Amino acid sequence: MATFGTLSRALSHRNARIFFGASLTAWTGLWMHRIAVSWLAWELTGSALWVGFVAFCDLAPAVVVSPIAGAVADRADRLRLTMLSQAAIGLNAALIAILVATGWMTIGLLLVLEVVGGTAASFAQPARQSLMPGLVPRADLPAAVALNSLTFNVARFIGPALAGPLIAVAGVWPAIAMNALAYLVATATTPMLRVEAAARRGHAATASLLGETLDGIRYAARHPGLGPILTFAAVAALLLRGVQEILPPYVERTFGLGAGALAVLTASFGVGALVAGLAVAARGRMAGTTRLAVLGVAALAFATAGFVATGWFPLGVLCAAFMGAAGSVHGISVQTVAQNASDPAMRGRVLSLWGLITRACPALGALLLGAAGEIFGLRWPTLVAVALSLLAVGWGLARLPRMAPELEGGAAGR
Numbered sequence: 001m002a003t004f005g006t007l008s009r010a011l012s013h014r015n016a017r018i019f020f021g022a023s024l025t026a027w028t029g030l031w032m033h034r035i036a037v038s039w040l041a042w043e044l045t046g047s048a049l050w051v052g053f054v055a056f057c058d059l060a061p062a063v064v065v066s067p068i069a070g071a072v073a074d075r076a077d078r079l080r081l082t083m084l085s086q087a088a089i090g091l092n093a094a095l096i097a098i099l100v101a102t103g104w105m106t107i108g109l110l111l112v113l114e115v116v117g118g119t120a121a122s123f124a125q126p127a128r129q130s131l132m133p134g135l136v137p138r139a140d141l142p143a144a145v146a147l148n149s150l151t152f153n154v155a156r157f158i159g160p161a162l163a164g165p166l167i168a169v170a171g172v173w174p175a176i177a178m179n180a181l182a183y184l185v186a187t188a189t190t191p192m193l194r195v196e197a198a199a200r201r202g203h204a205a206t207a208s209l210l211g212e213t214l215d216g217i218r219y220a221a222r223h224p225g226l227g228p229i230l231t232f233a234a235v236a237a238l239l240l241r242g243v244q245e246i247l248p249p250y251v252e253r254t255f256g257l258g259a260g261a262l263a264v265l266t267a268s269f270g271v272g273a274l275v276a277g278l279a280v281a282a283r284g285r286m287a288g289t290t291r292l293a294v295l296g297v298a299a300l301a302f303a304t305a306g307f308v309a310t311g312w313f314p315l316g317v318l319c320a321a322f323m324g325a326a327g328s329v330h331g332i333s334v335q336t337v338a339q340n341a342s343d344p345a346m347r348g349r350v351l352s353l354w355g356l357i358t359r360a361c362p363a364l365g366a367l368l369l370g371a372a373g374e375i376f377g378l379r380w381p382t383l384v385a386v387a388l389s390l391l392a393v394g395w396g397l398a399r400l401p402r403m404a405p406e407l408e409g410g411a412a413g414r
Contacts, residue, residue: 035263288408
């Protein structure tokens with residue numbers, strides 16, 4: 001992990017400024033898109049289940065695509081792969097905006113286009129993440145990992161803050177169009193990065209793409225630290241992250257409010273995540289990071305319980321901020337130990353599994369919550385998920401003495 005001074009030092013590098021500037025632009029557009037598409041699905045159907053389906057179609061392609069994309073990122077030109085996948089995301093968002101603006105959008109067509117966007121994003125994630133060791137000196141890599149998460153959460157605050165008023169005044173399509181513009185800007189700046197050839201490509205092809213994909217899965221599964229922590233993260237994301245993917249039904253049914261409140265809640269997640277992310281980044285040491293990854297889920301569970309138990313919006317906003325904070329602590333910690341413990345030749349494939357977890361598991365959780373919400377209401381299924389997640393925390397704490405040395409020691413030590 002890194003001190004604030006190290007964070008500043010990481011940004012002193014030209015590559016890092018370009019990379020994180022483009023990331024902030026693209027992710028701000030992404031959060032505007034997520035708010036807009038989620039609200040569009042709610043307007044088209046009035047069904048929590050359909051809102052869950054839209055989230056599922058955006059995130060679920062990671063189940064099939066992410067492991068393959070990780071293998072591609074380890075054998076292809078990562079800079080070129082980043083540029084092409086970001087361009088695909090931008091063009092897909094432009095098509096969605098045009099269809100909404102012209103009145104041609106249907107819920108079925110929206111589902112298809114979200115699958116396309118999710119597939120492109122599944123290629124972008126491991127390619128971008130694998131570039132980071134080539135952007136800054138090795139000593140600044142932990143700071144770059146922390147900056148990556150902090151950038152995402154700054155965008156998580158800015159995007160909804162812009163999307164809510166824009167949707168209220170101009171409708172859904174301009175917010176989606178802003179995502180298209182943001183990703184096209186990010187694509188245009190990618191060739192400006194100066195990355196050495198060794199960092200642009202993990203290794204020459206040694207087997208079939210499928211074989212290398214399976215090698216990556218086996219490597220992570222057999223690793224005494226990576227296997228347990230990624231399994232724990234997957235269970236936590238499945239049980240708890242779905243709430244944030246289908247916020248519109250919670251906003252309307254729990255609090256009786258509209259798009260403005262949706263933007264406030266999403267921005268609150270971002271504020272909490274940003275503050276907590278800065279605190280985690282300022283710890284200045286790797287020791288204890290695995291424990292933070294586990295305890296972050298415990299905090300997220302209690303904050304989620306508070307969010308669904310109250311009908312008072314100010315308390316809901318406070319709980320949302322704590323949810324964002326806890327999720328940030330967990331996410332930064334897992335990503336940091338994954339980067340630290342992975343063999344460099346396997347890094348793209350390990351990070352693709354992390355991408356799968358952060359995209360596919362919330363999608364499935366959102367779909368299950370949306371389906372259960374149609375039958376039982378949203379509150380009780382969410383509380384059941386909270387209770388199950390606390391059991392997972394108990395398992396994580398029991399495995400902690402064996403996981404932590406493997407994750408915090410680094411791949412070089414083995």
